[in-house]
Amino acid sequence: MARTLLTSAVVPDAFISTGHLAPTADVRRILDATWAEVSAELGGSNSEVYPALAAADPDQFGLCVVATDGRVFDAGDAYAGFSLMSVAKPFTFALVCGHLGAERARAELGVNATGQPFNAVAPVLAAVGGRTNPMVNAGAIATCSRLPGADLEAQWTHLLAGLSAFAGRDLAIDDELYTNVSATNVRNRQIAAALESQGALASGPDDALELYTRQSSLLVTAHDLAVMGATLADGGMNPVTGAQVVPAELCHHVLAVMATAGMYERSGDWLYDVGLPGKSGIGGGIVTVSPGKGGLGSFSPRLDVAGNSVRGVRAAARLARDLGLGLFASRPL
Template identity: 45%
Template sequence: DKPQPASSAVIQKVIEQAYDKYKPVMDGKNASYIPYLAKADGKLYGIAIVTVDGRVFRIGDAGHPFPVESVSKIFTLADVLHKQGAESVLHKIGVNATGLPFNSALAVELNNDKLGGSPPPGNPLVNAGAMATASLVEGKTLDAKWQSVIDTASAFAGHTLHLNDNVYRSEMASNQHNQAIAMLLQSYDHLYADVSETVDLYTRECSYDVDAVDLATMGATLANGGTNPRTHHAVVDAATSAHVLAVMATAGLYNTSGEWLFKVGLPGKSGVGGGIVAVVPGKLAIGVYSSRLDAAGNSVRGQLAVQFIAQALGANIFAAEAQ
C-alpha cells in the first residue's frame, strides 16, 4: 500500500505554525557584497509548500519576488544532465563536496586532476563547478545558451521567469573573483566554453527573480520525477531528478550541507538572495524566503521553517519506524 499523502488541513496547519513560530526571529543579516541584496527588506518572510498532486499552500510574503542566486544552480544542472547525461557531469564537473567555501579558488587548485587523477573541481553547486556546468549549456551563442537556462527554469516554475536587470548589472560589476575562478578552471581544462561568455551566463543564471511559491513548485517538480505537478509538463526525466537531488544532499547548503542533512534529512538548496528549497521525494517541496543569512550564506528563518515542517510532517528521508 502506498502511504496516503498528508491531508490539506494538516499541511495548512503546519505551514501556519512554522510561519508564526519564526516570524519574530531577526537573526542574521542580508548579503552585503551584492548592493541590490543589501537593500532587501529583512522583515519579509514567506513560506510555500507544493505537493506532487499539485496542491499549493502559502503564507506570508510567499509571492514576493527576490533574486534566485545559487538556487538556480540545481536547475541549470538539471538542464545539462537531461541533455548530456550523468557521465558527462561526473567526468567534467564532479559531484563530491569540496569542504571549502562555495566561492573558493583553492578548491580548484586542490581538486584539479593534473595532480594525479583526482576527480574534477568539486560539484555543480559551488561557484567553480557551477561555472563549469554553465560552460556545458548547449547553444551557439550566449543568448541561445541563456534561453536554454531560463526556459528550463521557467518550465520548472510553470510560468515565464525574468532576468532582474538591476541584480545582473550589480553582479557583473563586482564579479572579479568569479572571473578569476573561471580563468583557473580554464587553465586546468575544466571550463568548456569561452571564459567571459561563461561568467556572463553564470551571472545571468543567478539573477532571475523567483518567489517562494516558484521555489516550492520547482522543488515539487524534482519531487515528482521531473514532471511539474501544476502544469503536468515533463521538464526532465526521473533519473535526472534523482541525480539533482543527490547533489543537493551533498552540497546544497554551502559549508553546512552535512549539518543540514544531519538535522533535517532532506535535500535542499539555498541562495544568498534569501531563498531556500527543500524536497521530499515523491511527496512535496517547501520554498521559503527570508533575506537574513547566517555566516554560511543560508537564510536563517528559511532553515528554521524547513526543519520545523520536515519534523512536523515526518519527512526526514533517513528516518524509519521499526517494523
C-alpha cells in the same frame, strides 16, 4: 512531548516519515504555525555581496509548500520577489545532465562536497581537472559552460526556457541585481579564470560567467521555488503545469548532489537536522525537496555566516519533522 502530526494520529517528537504529504487541513495548520513561530527569529543579516541584496527588507519571510499532486500552500511573503542566485544551480545541473547524460556530467563536473565556502577558488586549483561540484560557484560556472547551444544567446535561450519550465511560468532577470553583479563580479571572474587554467570549461570563461550571472539574477518567489522543488520531487514532472521538464531518472542524481553539497559547508548540519536535499542562495531563498511528496520554498534575507537563510533553515527543519517528510526516518507512519 507529543505533537499532533495528522488529525488521526499523535506521534512523539521523533523523526518519522508519512510516505505521503499530509491532508490539506493539516498542512495548512502546520505551515501557519511554523511561519508564526519562525517569524520571531531575528538572527542573521542580509548579504552585502551586492548592493541590491543589502537593500532587501530583512523582515520579509515567505513559505510555500507544493505537493506532487498539485496542492499549493503558502504563508507570509510567499509571492515577494527576490533573486534566484545559487538556488538556480541544481536546476541548471539537471538541464546539463539531460544534455550530456548523468555519468558524463559527473565525470566532467564532480559531485563531492568541497567543505569550503561557496565562492572559494582553492578547490578548483587543488582538484584534478578543476572538478568541484555543481552546487558551488566554480562547479556551477563549469556547468553553465556545458549548456547546449551554438553560442551564448542560444545557450541562454535553452537555460531560461528550462528554468522557466521548472517554475511553471516565464522568469525574467532582475535588471538592478544583474547590473550590481556584473559590475562587482571580481571573485567569480577569478574562479572562471582558474577553471580555464585547469581545462575545466567547455566554453570561454566570459560566456560561462555571463550565463551564470544571468541565471543568478532571475527574479523568483518562494512559490516558484516550491514548484521547482516539487518538479524534482515528482520525477521531473511539474505538478502545476503537467510538463515533463527533465527525465525522471536524472532527478535521483540531482537530489543526491543537493543533499551532499547544497548548503555549502553547512550541508552536513542541514542533512542532520532536516534530512532532505536542499539548496540555498544568498538572495535569501531555499528550495527543499521531499521526493515523492513535494517541494518547499522559503524566502528570508537574513543569512548565517555560510550564506544560508536563518529563518529558511529553521522552517525547513520544523516542517520536515512535523509533516513527516524526512528521508532518514526509521519510524514510518
